[in-house]
Amino acid sequence: MNMSSERTPSGWEDIVAADPAHSSRYVERFRALAAQGTDIVGEARLIDAMLGRGSRVLDAGCGPGRTGGYLHEAGHTVVGVDVDPVLIEAARADHPGPTWLVGDLAELDLPVADFDAIVCAGNVMTFLAPTTRTAVLAGFARHLAPGGRAIIGFGADRGYDFAEFLTDAGTAGLTVDLLLSTWDLRPFTDDSDFLVAVFSHAPDRDTPSSPDA
Template identity: 55%
Template structure:
């Protein structure tokens, strides 16, 4: 990993275990942890191949796998990936830095129909790597593949920068919402869920 992520530098040594315990507790309490997965499931055909970029403890991956999709989850934090593997046996989880994402080297050469980048992942990658993260995720999509990115707009990564980085990564914006359950977006909203697509023909208008 060339540069440590903000997840590693901006949180304490016990943060990963706190995060694991938190989501295990929420799952045990019956909390709805599948909102992001429902949106992705609505955007893709049955049995799609989906990349969960920044998968954390695997809750989105697991919900997508339960809906019949083939899911590969990637996260830079080995503790989170270990918990994901323990709690959710169906998806394939890998440790990896999204700014260096090369799944073909890890035996996952087939392109993805879709990718999801949830849980404020873009606010936790290493500073300055946001454009490369989006480029690497986009490169793993098949032509006409879709990627949905959600993050808080008050966490240091400006939405205007994200939009420019997405364009530079070869992605085109199709929709923007304020929540994963599709509430309307407006200027000043403190969370953005953006649906992007890798064009089938990048030269088309």
């Protein structure tokens, strides 16, 4: 994927610009957690449970590849996109097999646009430039196959209010199927400090039959 020279930098890019070693530390943190036997693939297990074997998955904001790597090993065809080339390099090194691409989610335009699932984990939505949030969500909607679902999770108090996010998703053409408060299926409430939202693409949903059908 090519990135426009006139694009708005993401919050993640601002962090890296201020601290060039940030990405490398992030990679090593997850490598260390994996080496210690820490469970770092809870998101991926939920996605896998939602899919038939051999599904197409877009790991949006894939980072160093922990989610997409697991889903590839589970037998799915995975494309991962992240704006940070250091993270993509780590994904390619640690999780060979998926297609890992450097790209801006706000300019998402992949040659294949029929993903059975799009997963956006790790608080990625909160690192986007606020002006690009709806464009990112619209890109997800465009890249879903009929019947496909987008699963997006992030925490509260990170600069993106849950209600605002759900409004943006509706504007972008996504319809809420399910709201959870964790990646292990606990229900979402008004007091939840984390949101996992499962969406479908609104135009692909079944419409009621007419009385004369």
